[in-house]
Amino acid sequence: MNIEHDLKIKIAEALYALYNITISPESIQLTETRKEFEGDFTLVVFPFIKESRLSPEETGKSIGEYISNNFNTLANFNVVKGFLNLGLSDGQWLEYFNEVGYLNKFILKVKGNDSIVKNVMVEYSSPNTNKPLHLGHVRNNLLGYSVAEILKEAGNSVKKANLINDRGIHICKSMLAWQRWGNGETPDSSGLKGDHLVGKYYVKFDKEYKKEIEELMKNGLNEDEAKKQAPVIIDAQEMLIKWEQGDSSVMELWKTMNGWVYEGFDATYKKLGVDFDKIYYESQTYLLGKAIVEEGLQKGIFYKKEDGSVWVDLTEDGLDEKLLLRGDGTSVYITQDLGTAALRFEEYPNLDQLIYVVGNEQEYHFKVLKLIFKKLGKPWWDGLYHLSYGMVNLPSGKMKSREGTVVDADELIEEMVNTSRDTTLALGKVEDFTMEQAEKLFYKLGMGALKYYILKVDAKKTMLFNPAESIDFNGNTGPFIQYTYARICSVIRKAEKLDGLKSFRQQSVLLDRPMMQKEKDILRHVFQFPNIVHGAATELSPSIVANYVYELAKLFNTFYHDCPIADAEKVNTSLFRLQLSNIAGQTIKECMRLMGIKVPEQM
RNA sequence: GGUCCCAUAGCUCAACCGGAUAGAGCAUCAGUUUUCUAAACUGACGGUUACAAGUUCGAGUCUUGUUGGGAUCACCA
Numbered sequence A: 001m002n003i004e005h006d007l008k009i010k011i012a013e014a015l016y017a018l019y020n021i022t023i024s025p026e027s028i029q030l031t032e033t034r035k036e037f038e039g040d041f042t043l044v045v046f047p048f049i050k051e052s053r054l055s056p057e058e059t060g061k062s063i064g065e066y067i068s069n070n071f072n073t074l075a076n077f078n079v080v081k082g083f084l085n086l087g088l089s090d091g092q093w094l095e096y097f098n099e100v101g102y103l104n105k106f107i108l109k110v111k112g113n114d115s116i117v118k119n120v121m122v123e124y125s126s127p128n129t130n131k132p133l134h135l136g137h138v139r140n141n142l143l144g145y146s147v148a149e150i151l152k153e154a155g156n157s158v159k160k161a162n163l164i165n166d167r168g169i170h171i172c173k174s175m176l177a178w179q180r181w182g183n184g185e186t187p188d189s190s191g192l193k194g195d196h197l198v199g200k201y202y203v204k205f206d207k208e209y210k211k212e213i214e215e216l217m218k219n220g221l222n223e224d225e226a227k228k229q230a231p232v233i234i235d236a237q238e239m240l241i242k243w244e245q246g247d248s249s250v251m252e253l254w255k256t257m258n259g260w261v262y263e264g265f266d267a268t269y270k271k272l273g274v275d276f277d278k279i280y281y282e283s284q285t286y287l288l289g290k291a292i293v294e295e296g297l298q299k300g301i302f303y304k305k306e307d308g309s310v311w312v313d314l315t316e317d318g319l320d321e322k323l324l325l326r327g328d329g330t331s332v333y334i335t336q337d338l339g340t341a342a343l344r345f346e347e348y349p350n351l352d353q354l355i356y357v358v359g360n361e362q363e364y365h366f367k368v369l370k371l372i373f374k375k376l377g378k379p380w381w382d383g384l385y386h387l388s389y390g391m392v393n394l395p396s397g398k399m400k401s402r403e404g405t406v407v408d409a410d411e412l413i414e415e416m417v418n419t420s421r422d423t424t425l426a427l428g429k430v431e432d433f434t435m436e437q438a439e440k441l442f443y444k445l446g447m448g449a450l451k452y453y454i455l456k457v458d459a460k461k462t463m464l465f466n467p468a469e470s471i472d473f474n475g476n477t478g479p480f481i482q483y484t485y486a487r488i489c490s491v492i493r494k495a496e497k498l499d500g501l502k503s504f505r506q507q508s509v510l511l512d513r514p515m516m517q518k519e520k521d522i523l524r525h526v527f528q529f530p531n532i533v534h535g536a537a538t539e540l541s542p543s544i545v546a547n548y549v550y551e552l553a554k555l556f557n558t559f560y561h562d563c564p565i566a567d568a569e570k571v572n573t574s575l576f577r578l579q580l581s582n583i584a585g586q587t588i589k590e591c592m593r594l595m596g597i598k599v600p601e602q603m
Numbered sequence B: 001g002g003u004c005c006c007a008u009a010g011c012u013c014a015a016c017c018g019g020a021u022a023g024a025g026c027a028u029c030a031g032u033u034u035u036c037u038a039a040a041c042u043g044a045c046g047g048u049u050a051c052a053a054g055u056u057c058g059a060g061u062c063u064u065g066u067u068g069g070g071a072u073c074a075c076c077a
Helices: A003-019 A046-054 A058-071 A088-102 A135-153 A169-181 A194-218 A222-228 A229-244 A246-271 A282-298 A335-346 A360-373 A409-426 A433-455 A477-496 A517-526 A527-537 A542-562 A571-594
Strands: A030-032 A041-044 A074-080 A083-088 A119-123 A157-164 A277-281 A302-304 A310-313 A323-325 A351-358 A384-388
Touching: A003 A030, A003 A041, A003 A046, A003 A058, A003 A083, A003 A351, A046 A058, A046 A542, A058 A074, A058 A083, A058 A542, A074 A477, A088 A135, A088 A169, A088 A277, A088 A517, A088 A571, A135 A157, A135 A246, A135 A351, A135 A384, A135 A409, A135 A433, A135 A571, A169 A229, A194 A222, A194 A229, A194 A246, A222 A229, A229 A246, A246 A323, A246 A409, A277 A282, A277 A527, A282 A302, A282 A310, A282 A323, A323 A335, A323 A571, A335 A360, A360 A384, A360 A409, A409 A433, A409 A527, A433 A477, A433 A542, A477 A542, A477 A571, A527 A542, A527 A571, A542 A571
Parallel strands: A119 A157, A119 A351, A157 A277, A351 A384
Antiparallel strands: A030 A041, A041 A083, A074 A083, A302 A310, A310 A323
């Protein structure tokens, strides 16, 4: 069942019969006809005029005539300049429609003839355990989750992975600060969420560190020297060495504080509705990274400097020299990435692609990572893919944790739910709800607004978030689409109480009148769904799904406004419109699910 | 400085591998309710797609240059 594909096959046949042009149906450019012209699909004929040796108009006309004469799918066609607009017959539309609507078989798998099932791992979230999640992480989490779901929908086998960055100098910083200035404070004693408590000490460290640098600079040191010689940073470095040596008191502190953070993260993940099939901890993989470094040294691909630090020279490839291991033997950021990647391909030998959902500020890092594996001769090096997304900026510019301008994830979620509660109560939508039902709804709507707001923007692009203006609930928003779904449910609920319409799902529809444009618009759009999922999976882009489902919701609302559904003048019309509403609703629900957004049946 | 990315309506974003008269939402203004949910619908206003050349049937999209903004090139992660 693929209308476009069927039509493309016919066009290909026409091109061959008329002009002896051999072209695969997939490579034919077919678009939905713009509303200002008559027709359903449009073929741009310019690419064929060289072979046809006719004007664009005449070429279009011939192709149209050929299809019209040889197949019974076309109701009409017209040519405007170089554009051939093809109108499918109502009978053809209904045939497709009954296949989908009547059988109610709407789990539209998108497996095309050419698609091969791939084994994919999507790594996303990947937080540091020294501070709570902020808006940037939210974008990461939503993107990663959605991309994974879209890939699954397109028929791939997908594993979601999270790599917890639980060790390193930054973790030692918050540990040191807590040890020194914490007075034994715990989440219980302070009432702070664990990740926020630890984050507080990370900030504290930075403050003290800055103070010391200032002192040293007053005493005549330059900035670089001061940064290296500040006692507090030296202590943190010592702590890192102790950690790598497995010092028991350091390990104990580390375990305790990370435990607090995990509790906090779990709560946030739960609220965001994201999940993982596999969790990696950097503390368990960084040693593998050291082994890779050793391997590279043996192979002569890496080299050691006098101070013991290990480097790789990538200048031939247009990059720089890159540090892989510090002089004191401790590992850096990329060390563990080397280890984790290798581990994953060992654990999952059939893995075709490893997608890293990581911000575009790390493009250089992933270029280096991939290149190193290529040099090491790992056969899977080309399967590494950096899904690089843009930053979330504030009107004042970049979010900076040190300057306290970050938008905290937990606070943001809470605000969204609060706004949703206020709006919904003001509209009087939940008068027949229990308290519990109402709270569930507020949460669904608040998160729907947030998720849609973030996912509708092309992942690659930098986006702007203005905390002063709360995220909208009207117009091109999550709640608008959720509302459309709730409306559909409401109509269906009412219709199912009527004798003649009760079993509309089980009835095949014979329409005894021409299909109306607004009905056809919805059908046409719904049938795009497989293409949309396929495209979104190829591009790894949830925004394609977001734009699509918004358009569908708009089409439905116009239709809903103009056409009576359950109480149309004829039963046949009601049956048809109910089924139409039903598949539109299911499509909306499925799209929203791909973005991790829940849809309410009443709001 | 080297490398890379971005620039579309007052604001936030679209534009399906180069296709028809560049579309939505917000904001502003004017309408729509005895009829299935007005978080909706209809209309108006709003553009030299940063600028300048080039490529061709055709450019927001591709090439080059200019201007403006961002990222990155750490013994940070």
